[in-house]
Amino acid sequence: MRMLNTKLCLSLLGFCLASITTTIAQDNQNPILDSSNNNNFVPVNILPPPEASVTINQDPKIKMLLDIKAKMEKNGDFSDRYKIQLYYGNLNQANDIMKSSKESFPQWDSSIQWETPNYKVWMGNYRTRLEADRALKEVHAVFPNAFIFRPEKK
Structure with a gap:
């Protein structure tokens, strides 16, 4: 029991010495920082x-x-x-349909595409399905069998 009290006293004494040393160190002012003014900041030039x-x-x-x-x-x-396909069949009829489409709808380009053994007449080049639907509505008055499709890339 006596040993425990001695260890406790020694540790308490060490704690007291450490706290006194810390307090004394805090009370001393740094002469480098406090040489010209009373604040604790070092002036820094930031460019x-x-x-x-x-x-x-x-x-x-x-x-x-x-x-x-x-x-x-x-x-x-x-x-x-x-695109809108207007016709699928022989070359003579395809040429007639293309001529008729250019007269009826000059705002849209028409072309003839060949697919063995028949020819197709395509019209327009529409960015969206909505734009193609609006054009198809006008085209159906002259070409009732026309339909919208998206050509395959070759």
């Missing part, structure tokens, strides 16, 4: 970040190619578009 600049050197043909690509996308050369 603004330098301005960034980027220089792009490119061939002028790149802009021309981008313009051509944008025009081709607008015309529908790259994307899935809807």
